[in-house]
Amino acid sequence: MKAVRKIIEIDEELCDGCGLCVPDCAEGSLKIIDGKAKLVADKLCDGLGACLGACPTGALKIIERYSDEFDEEAVEVYLEEEKKKTEAKAPETMDCGCASTHIQSFKPASSGSPTACQTANIPVNIPAAGSSASMLTHWPVQIRLVPAHAPFLKNSDLLVAADCTAVTVRDFQQNYLDGKTVLMGCPKFDDAESYVARFAEIIQTCDLKSLTVLIMEVPCCSAMNVIIKKAIEKAGVSVPVEQITISTRGEELERKTW
Numbered sequence: 606m607k608a609v610r611k612i613i614e615i616d617e618e619l620c621d622g623c624g625l626c627v628p629d630c631a632e633g634s635l636k637i638i639d640g641k642a643k644l645v646a647d648k649l650c651d652g653l654g655a656c657l658g659a660c661p662t663g664a665l666k667i668i669e670r671y672s673d674e675f676d677e678e679a680v681e682v683y684l685e686e687e688k689k690k691t692e693a694k695a696p697e698t699m700d701c702g703c704a705s706t707h708i709q710s711f712k713p714a715s716s717g718s719p720t721a722c723q724t725a726n727i728p729v730n731i732p733a734a735g736s737s738a739s740m741l742t743h744w745p746v747q748i749r750l751v752p753a754h755a756p757f758l759k760n761s762d763l764l765v766a767a768d769c770t771a772v773t774v775r776d777f778q779q780n781y782l783d784g785k786t787v788l789m790g791c792p793k794f795d796d797a798e799s800y801v802a803r804f805a806e807i808i809q810t811c812d813l814k815s816l817t818v819l820i821m822e823v824p825c826c827s828a829m830n831v832i833i834k835k836a837i838e839k840a841g842v843s844v845p846v847e848q849i850t851i852s853t854r855g856e857e858l859e860r861k862t863w
Contacts, residue, residue, distance in 0.1 A: 611652035612672050617641050619664035623825035626656040626665060627797045628835045632680045633687060637793065647672040648679050659831065661824050687798075709744040710757045740778045741787070748790035749799065753806035760812050761786035765804075765833060766819040767826050773855045780857075781819055781849070792820075792828035804836035808844055818848045822858055834863070 613634070622640040634649035635642055635656060642664065644650060652675065654667045743757040748765075751758070764785040771777050771789065790800065807813070818833055820826040830848060837844060846863040 606674050607671055608674055609669055609671050610674065611667050611669055612647060613644055613650050613652065613654070613656065614666055614668045614670075615642050615644065616664045616666075619662045620660075621662055621664075621825055622793050623661060624793055624797045624828040625659040625661065625831050627828075628801055628831055629656045629659045631655065633684050633798065634680075637797070640794070645683075646679075648674065648676040649683060651675045661827070708752070708755050708757075711742060711744075740782045743786060746787055746789050748788045748803060749795065751788055751803075753803065753810055757786050758807055758811045758813075760814060762815045762817070763788065763807070763811075763813050764817045764819060765789075765829065767792060767821055767829055769821050769826070770819045770851050773821065773851055773853065775855055781817070785817065790829075792832060793825040797828060797832055800832045801835045801839060804833060805839040808836055808840040808842050813844050816844050816846045818846060820848070820850055822850055822852050 620641045622637055622642065624637045624642070626642055627635050627637060632649050632651060634645050636645055637643070652667060654665075657665050657667070743755070745751055762785045764781060764787040766781070766787055766789045768789055768791045770781075774780060792800070808816075816833065818829055820829050833846065837846070848859075848861050848863065849857060850859040852858050
C-alpha cells in the first residue's frame with residue numbers, strides 16, 4: 606500500500622559514495638551502487654533518519670512523498686536473503702590462479718632466507734632493492750578473501766589498510782607492515798556490511814593483540830573507521846585501536862587511539 610510518508614532522499618550530486626551511511630541503516634535499505642548511495646526499496650526505509658548523522662556531505666535528508674509504506678516483514682526477509690547470498694558466495698579465483706581459500710603463512714624476511722612468496726615481491730634489475738625481501742607474512746591479504754579462522758590472524762597485531770595507502774606511502778612495509786598481519790580493502794567500493802560481519806568474527810575469535818586502521822585523508826576512506834567501530838560493538842570484545850591518517854601525498858597526518 607502506498608501513502609504520503611517520511612522517507613530518505615539522496616542528493617547524488619552531494620553524495621561522494623563514502624558508504625558511512627550504510628552501516629547505520631539497520632534495515633539494509635541503503636547500498637553503494639556505482640559509487641553512490643542508493644535506496645534499495647521504499648518499503649525497506651523506516652524514515653527515521655538514523656543514517657543522517659553519518660553523512661559528511663549532507664547528501665541525505667528526510668522528505669515526505671508518496672511511496673510504499675514501511676514493511677518490517679519485508680525488511681526481515683530482505684536481510685535474511687542478503688545474509689544467505691553472502692554465505693553462499695563461491696570461493697573466488699584470483700587472476701594469478703590461486704584459490705581464495707588457499708591460506709598461506711610464511712616467515713618474515715628477518716627470520717631467515719626469503720621464501721618463494723617473498724622473493725616474488727622483490728623488484729628485478731634494481732640493485733638497491735635486490736636484498737629487500739617482502740615483510741608480508743601471509744596470503745591472501747584482501748579482507749573479503751581471508752576467513753576469520755585463518756591461522757595467521759590468531760593473537761596478531763592486525764593492520765587494516767585502505768587499498769590506496771600501499772601505493773601512496775613510499776615506505777609502506779617498513780613504516781606500517783613490519784611485525785603485523787595485514788588485511789586490505791576499499792571502504793568505498795566494497796561491501797561495508799560484509800566487512801562489519803567479517804571483522805566482528807575476527808575480533809570475537811582471534812584474540813587480537815592490537816588493531817591499526819590505516820586510511821587516506823579523503824572522506825570516503827573514513828568509512829573504514831565506522832566499519833571497525835561497528836565490528837567491535839557487534840563482537841562485544843575490547844581491542845586497542847590506533848588510527849593513522851595518510852595524505853594524498855603519502856605523508857602521515859594524524860595518529861589517534863580509540
